[in-house]
Amino acid sequence: xxxxxxxxxxxxxxxxxxxxxxxxxxxxxxxxxxxxxxxxxxxxxxxxxxxxxxxxxxxxxxxxxxxxxxxxxxxxxxxxxxxxxxxxxxxxxxxxxxxxxxxxxxxxx
Amino acid sequence: xxxxxxxxxxxxxxxxxxxxxxxxxxxxxxxxxxxxxxxxxxxxxxxxxxxxxxxxxxxxxxxxxxxxxxxxxxxxxxxxxxxxxxxxxxxxxxxxxxxxxxxxxxxxxxxxxx
Numbered sequence: 001x002x003x004x005x006x007x008x009x010x011x012x013x014x015x016x017x018x019x020x021x022x023x024x025x026x027x028x029x030x031x032x033x034x035x036x037x038x039x040x041x042x043x044x045x046x047x048x049x050x051x052x053x054x055x056x057x058x059x060x061x062x063x064x065x066x067x068x069x070x071x072x073x074x075x076x077x078x079x080x081x082x083x084x085x086x087x088x089x090x091x092x093x094x095x096x097x098x099x100x101x102x103x104x105x106x107x108x109x
Numbered sequence: 110x111x112x113x114x115x116x117x118x119x120x121x122x123x124x125x126x127x128x129x130x131x132x133x134x135x136x137x138x139x140x141x142x143x144x145x146x147x148x149x150x151x152x153x154x155x156x157x158x159x160x161x162x163x164x165x166x167x168x169x170x171x172x173x174x175x176x177x178x179x180x181x182x183x184x185x186x187x188x189x190x191x192x193x194x195x196x197x198x199x200x201x202x203x204x205x206x207x208x209x210x211x212x213x214x215x216x217x218x219x220x221x222x223x
Contacts, residue, residue, distance in 0.1 A: 004151075033209075040217075041214075042201070043152070043199075043212075045210070045212070048210075050209065088152065092208060096157055096167070097203075097212060098154070099152040101149060101151045102151050
């Protein structure tokens with residue numbers, strides 16, 4: 001059973017477009033993290049959100065934690081080829097991280 | 110040097126062979142983890158260790174074993190490799206006092222069982 005479902009699974013867009021990736025669960029979490037993974041490397045932490053309704057910005061990336069702390073979204077404004085990668089959400093479940101299924105993003109010049 | 114080092118980076122092995130994947134860290138973190146990554150399935154936890162004398166099974170531990178030789182070293186063994194263990198394996202570390210700082214991952218080991 002996958003506790004964290006991400007959508008879409010794949011996304012292919014042109015440079016300059018905006019996009020949103022979703023992470024959904026039926027469980028409530030104390031915090032949620034987003035990671036980006038590039039080919040040949042391990043995931044790297046982008047952000048941690050801990051409060052329901054919280055919004056965090058990291059340059060062109062905006063992360064939001066749902067009010068009920070069951071879901072989260074990642075919005076990228078004016079995507080660039082350097083944003084290409086696998087985006088993973090993750091949440092603590094009894095002291096260890098569980099990961100979502102991932103969204104593979106490809107941004108073409 | 111990388112904070113979390115995995116060896117080997119790539120390995121091809123035959124069905125039935127025993128294989129060990131190694132992980133070492135310089136972060137000084139107390140917690141270490143082994144994950145497996147398959148397309149469309151994200152990362153799934155195999156084993157984890159919160160301290161040198163602590164070993165815990167994860168979601169998919171069957172067919173795997175681990176050893177925490179020191180705070181900085183955590184190895185994963187496949188006693189008798191089978192083709193459906195072909196996957197990308199990641200070691201990760203975290204600090205129990207700073208869980209919101211996330212996990213630090215190694216670069217992965219790509220294992221192919223033929």
